[in-house]
Amino acid sequence: MLVTLGETALRLSPPGTGRLERADRLEVEASGPESNAGVVARRLGEPVTWLSRLPDSPLGRRVASELRGHDLAVDVSWGGGRQGITFHERGGVPRDDDRVDDRTGAAAASLSMDELPLGPVRGADLAYVTGATPALSNELAGSTARFLKTANDAGATTAFSLEYRPWLWASPDAARGTLTEFFPAVDVFLAREADVETVLDRSGSPAELAHGLAANWGFEHVLLSRERTCIVYHDATVHEYPNPTVDVADTTGREAAFAGAFLAAHAAGSTPQEALKTAVAARALAATVPGSVPTITRREVERVAAEVERAG
Numbered sequence: 001m002l003v004t005l006g007e008t009a010l011r012l013s014p015p016g017t018g019r020l021e022r023a024d025r026l027e028v029e030a031s032g033p034e035s036n037a038g039v040v041a042r043r044l045g046e047p048v049t050w051l052s053r054l055p056d057s058p059l060g061r062r063v064a065s066e067l068r069g070h071d072l073a074v075d076v077s078w079g080g081g082r083q084g085i086t087f088h089e090r091g092g093v094p095r096d097d098d099r100v101d102d103r104t105g106a107a108a109a110s111l112s113m114d115e116l117p118l119g120p121v122r123g124a125d126l127a128y129v130t131g132a133t134p135a136l137s138n139e140l141a142g143s144t145a146r147f148l149k150t151a152n153d154a155g156a157t158t159a160f161s162l163e164y165r166p167w168l169w170a171s172p173d174a175a176r177g178t179l180t181e182f183f184p185a186v187d188v189f190l191a192r193e194a195d196v197e198t199v200l201d202r203s204g205s206p207a208e209l210a211h212g213l214a215a216n217w218g219f220e221h222v223l224l225s226r227e228r229t230c231i232v233y234h235d236a237t238v239h240e241y242p243n244p245t246v247d248v249a250d251t252t253g254r255e256a257a258f259a260g261a262f263l264a265a266h267a268a269g270s271t272p273q274e275a276l277k278t279a280v281a282a283r284a285l286a287a288t289v290p291g292s293v294p295t296i297t298r299r300e301v302e303r304v305a306a307e308v309e310r311a312g
Helices: 033-043 058-069 138-153 172-185 193-199 206-217 254-267 272-286 298-311
Strands: 002-005 009-013 027-031 048-055 073-079 085-089 098-102 126-130 157-161 188-192 221-225 229-234 237-242
Touching: 002 033, 002 138, 002 254, 009 058, 027 033, 027 058, 033 048, 033 058, 033 126, 033 254, 048 058, 058 073, 126 138, 126 254, 138 157, 138 172, 157 172, 157 254, 172 193, 172 206, 188 193, 188 206, 188 254, 193 206, 193 221, 206 221, 206 229, 206 237, 221 254, 221 272, 229 272, 237 272, 237 298, 254 272, 272 298
Parallel strands: 002 048, 002 126, 009 085, 048 073, 126 157, 157 188, 188 221
Antiparallel strands: 009 027, 085 098, 221 229, 229 237
8 A cells, every 4th residue: 555645736727838827718627746656556456545734624635536536545534724725737848837825825835744643654564655744834844754754654655755845945055954864764765766866966877877876865766757768776686667758748847757657666576677667668658648646547558668669
């Protein structure tokens, strides 16, 4: 079983590549880096529990209902505060994506692990959280630390994705100072190569980067997603696969798909190389789906993973 911790916002987007300032209707989906990864892992066969805090309101119940619709077990503390909202605008080339966050006072920001049952964490095979969660508040940073420690003490494999979101941090230095505090409790580390360079101030070949990260913080696995390839480092060995060419609809869900697929494959007993192949396939497929929730199927992932293997 995979257990995740994190905030899930309601994402409101104009259809297609429409502009927010001209939109007369908005599409709504529940979206968070941890819950999105959980959706992919569940679609690949891994049981998933999502932990968080939601407001006891129609919008909070909307989030819970949507995640349950993806067959995630939703174990949350219900309380006051607001439901976090993100207005997202997808840009067509050469226009960049844009977003407006409305998350001040979000219920999840005040989450304490004392509000949640620790049974799912202690009983998990895998525990996953991202750097987007402790970025929201000091309370969530403390909850993240306790979540990882509880899972680690119970013998679960702990996974952490850097998931650097510059609008949540005062600077890359501020992010580095906070996020590296969690690294000693992490077994599987995932990141975009660009985020490693920005936040951790490290550069070099992918193999050098991965080896340095593993040596410095004791990670068992290091996964780096890159523009042209993705790699996994484990036991002094690097495996690498090229990213398939895709007809891009939306890139916002692909890193969550990468993480969720790798963790599901790892839980199923795949080798690091096999799990990477699955993750690369899921990442590519997620970019073809509008929206940030990677609604992809196991059959699609298996087919694209076979193509990835041939290309590699």
